[in-house]
Amino acid sequence: MTDYRRLRVALLGAGSVGSQVASLLRQHGDELADRAGATLELVGIAVRDVNAPREVDLPQELLTTDAKTLIVGADIVIELMGGIEPAREYLLEAINSGADVVTANKALLATHGPELFAAADQVGAQVYYEAAAAGAIPIIRPLRDSLAGDRVQRIMGIVNGTTNYILDRMDKEGAEFADVLADAQALGYAEADPTADVEGYDAAQKAAILASLAFHTTIPLESVHREGITQIDKSMMDAARKAGYVIKLLAVCERLNDSAGGESISVRVYPALVDREHPLASVHGANNAVFVQAEAAGNLMFYGAGAGGVQTASAVLGDVVSAARRHIAGGVGVGESTLANLPIVPIGHVTTRYQITLEVNDRPGVLATVAGTLSDGKVSIATVEQTVIDADDADAATARLVIGTHKAREQDLSDTVDTLAASGVVARVVSVLRVEGD
Secondary structure (H helix, E strand, O other): OOOOEEEEEEEEOOOHHHHHHHHHHHHOHHHHHHHHOEEEEEEEEEOOOOOOOOOOOOOHHHEEOOHHHHHOOOOEEEEOOOOOOOHHHHHHHHHHOOOEEEEOOHHHHHHHHHHHHHHHHHHOOOEEOOHHHHOOOOOHHHHHHHOOOOOEEEEEEEOOHHHHHHHHHHHHHOOOHHHHHHHHHHHOOOOOOOHHHHOOHHHHHHHHHHHHHHHOOOOOHHHOEEOOOOOOOHHHHHHHHHOOEEEEEEEEEEEEEOOOOOEEEEEEEEEEEEEOOOHHHHOOOOEEEEEEEEOOOEEEEEEEEOOOHHHHHHHHHHHHHHHHHHHHHOOOOOOOOOOOOOOEOOHHHOEEEEEEEEEEEOOOOHHHHHHHHHHHOOOOEEEEEEEEEOOOOHHHOEEEEEEEEOOEEHHHHHHHHHHHHOOOOEEEEEEEEEEEOO
């Protein structure tokens, strides 16, 4: 074996991903050394309980509960413990001691990323986070490096495997949300408390990270519009299928241009209709995919496993090799490019197409009233499908209208739907879904 310089690696966390990272570091140490140009010595693993059962057998002498002491003297610190604190505190200590840091902590980056990046810039260190946005899928480097000379116009991503698994099975099997969620929990795809996934919080954190890279602008998490999938039911899936769509929870990051030539950004997460011919429609199971539209490069698709211990460990170790190469080459770390400072607009400014499903009184003139209200609200109808719901009393009969619209401004659409709901002819607004991927 070549006599390489030795770099000390400290690992914080030995859960599903951390255990795999530790195992792979030890198992493939010689091969990684050849790639990195340095021997990567795992000097310790900080855990909450050294006696807790783990997926991978790890040497007991590597385990410690003293993370702060472990960090001192490390060249590279890998943070896989999750959460905000003490992860933030530990990473700042590592950076201030001159170490490069590798993290898969999307929640921490979405809320305190600028603080970590600024600290790294001050000391010439670097923060690596390929595994934070889409698991094993390489998307951070392409956005930060490969597309740095291009102008990204739009990103649409399926970045949460749990929700994609649920929606995919609902689409394929005609199953109901609650039944598939229970199966996802039994299989380990969903947590006992699935809120972070099914309400879109996880996807929103990843959207903030992707948008900040794509548009060179700091994206506060609170500026990301977020909706979950708990309201999606079998009838909505059936209507989507009949219209040639599939429902996906999308993270959409978009560059907008106004009539005066100004630019702004919209970052949003919600369930949306995707044409079955679009590449994102073919993303099945718990997989993730990110679809990037760039001015010069055109359309790019990144697809693969969005979660899983060994899969995510692949992305983490790629960052470790990059950090080791930087140490060997010397020089300061590459800072984050967030100097564009483009304004972030609320959801009301977005323009897209919609599918509106209404239950209305089945009597003459109702459709004309609905069409007139939409027209008054600057919403143009593209398609209408009507299904009569049988009732014993003819006067109580209702019909279901599925209305597809041309592109409309979100605020206009929202105001018009509110007007319809109060009109007296609409018994219930069943759903409003955006159409993405045009």
